[in-house]
Amino acid sequence: MTLTNAPRELERRADADPPRKPRPARMRPADVLRVGGSGLRSRPMRVFLSALGIAIGIAAMVGVVGISTSSTEDLDRRLSALGTNLLTVTPGQSFTGGAAHLPAESVGMIGAMDHVDSVSAIGRTSAKVYRNDRTPKQETGGLSVAAARTDLPESVGAEIVDGRWLNAANSRYPSVVLGPKAAEQLGVHEAGPDVRVWLGGRWFTVVGLLAPNQLVPAMDSSALVGWSVAKSELGFDGYPTTIYTRADESSVGDVQAVLGATANPETPSETTVSRPSDALAAKEATDDALSGLLLGLGGVALLVGGVGVANTMVISVLERRSEIGLRRSLGATRGQIRTQFLAEALLLSALGGLGGVLLGIAVTGGYASYQGWPSVVPVWAMAGGVGATLVIGGLAGFYPAVRAARLPPTEALATT
Structure with missing residues (x-):
């Protein structure tokens, strides 16, 4: 390409390749x-x-x-500490609409079942408990008195915070274990031979105080006495009102299905079986x-x-x-x-x-x-x-x- 043709060549290239707009920076x-x-x-x-x-x-x-x-x-x-394997059996209503009751032998029959680790019971009484014999009878404070078996703590997981639980010796005498709410209302802060409450028309010695029980909250407002002394001193008929059963963790459902019929074989429809942990759930x-x-x-x-x-x-x-x-x-x-x-x-x-x-x-x-x-x-x-x-x-x-x-x-x- 000669020098004279250079301008034309540059114009031709410029026309063929127009300048591009610069792209914006990303x-x-x-x-x-x-x-x-x-x-x-x-x-x-x-x-x-x-x-x-x-x-x-x-x-x-x-x-x-x-x-x-x-x-x-x-x-x-x-629940892990208390256990979810606790089952309770209570009497329902009879066929005629009256109050039913569990047989006195129901605890033993349940204890003979397979996959049952422990069983115990309490029986409600009509007795009342007061701080002393000068308290008006109408001021019961909503506290109940129940007969308790000596093996109850094992079944319900009850813990003693002061004193001791009922045993084969003191359960035959006027001895009582108080739940935490009952002890608070009665003004009892410790157990001992000199600490007494007026129960069923006579003095009972407070031998133990319970810790709160979340699976069985009814015990917190109860005064618990021995099974035999309740029969002899308080007119207890010997029929359990609540049976507490601990079953194997893997067999709770199977035990629950037959528990009512085992506790009361003659009229199983008059029993109610529940699982306290379900209430918490x-x-x-x-x-x-x-x-x-x-x-x-x-x-x-x-x-x-x-x-x-x-x-x-x-x-x-x-x-x-x-x-x-x-x-x-x-x-x-x-x-x-x-x-x-x-x-x-x-x-x-x-x-x-x-x-x-x-x-x-x-x-x-x-x-x-x-x-x-x-x-x-x-x-x-x-x-x-x-x-x-x-x-x-x-x-x-x-x-x-x-x-x-x-x-x-x-x-x-x-x-x-």
Whole structure:
């Protein structure tokens, strides 16, 4: 190619290969975080209040789940210690509608069953117990007097906090063991040979005090005397009113199915068989229903927090129109503007979510410590709390981000 043809050759190449527009620089994840964080740092008080709204909702949800889980864990531990293999047999109603009774031999018949570890019984009496012989007879305090077998603690898991339980020696004499509520109402704080209560028209010596029993709460308000002395001194008929049976853990269902017929073979329909641990489980189910209600309230609080995030981001777009116009005029794309404001919303929600999770853990720990429960916060609850805030933040920040991206540069710069 000669020098004279060089200009024409250059023009031809220029026409064939027009200059390309430079591609806008891509924003790396670190750039997105930096740009989004700078927008939050410019409005600290507004960011704090919006994050607080999110945090309250998440703290409520995590706290409710944590407290419910801690309560369940405490119940599981208590049931594990008390045992879920306790079954009770009580008399129901007779065919004629009157009060039925269990045979006096029912305890022995149940004890002969396979897969039964222990069996004992108590029998209610009509006697009343008072602090002394000068107490008016009508002031019974709702306390009951029951005859108890000497092997009762083994079956019901009763614990003595002071003194001793009834044995073969003292159960034949006027001796009594008081449940914790009965002892409190009678003003008895210790057992001993000089501590007596007025029971059935005569003095009984308090030989022992019981600890609270969660599986058999009726014992807490009872005064328990020996089986033989109840017959001789209190007019007890010898029929057990409640039989307590411990079965093998693996055979509780099988024993429960035939327990009523074994206790009363002639009229098995007049017996009622129950499992005390089921009552504790039912109480826990009631607590779960309340927890569901509180979770709903936490969800409402979280929704309110999301509205706060949306409001913050919309105001941010209005206040930063000049910044948006300047960035667009310098080459920022709509996608980059949209990513910037969406990142701000997500960061704002994440701050509220993390704060709410920490607050919920603190609330759970404090309440569980006050109740004496183990503090348990499931991992899924913490992860779900943060995840929920990100979803709320994404939804709340989507519209402001799109609105910022669609803002024409000339209109945005005209507001400066």
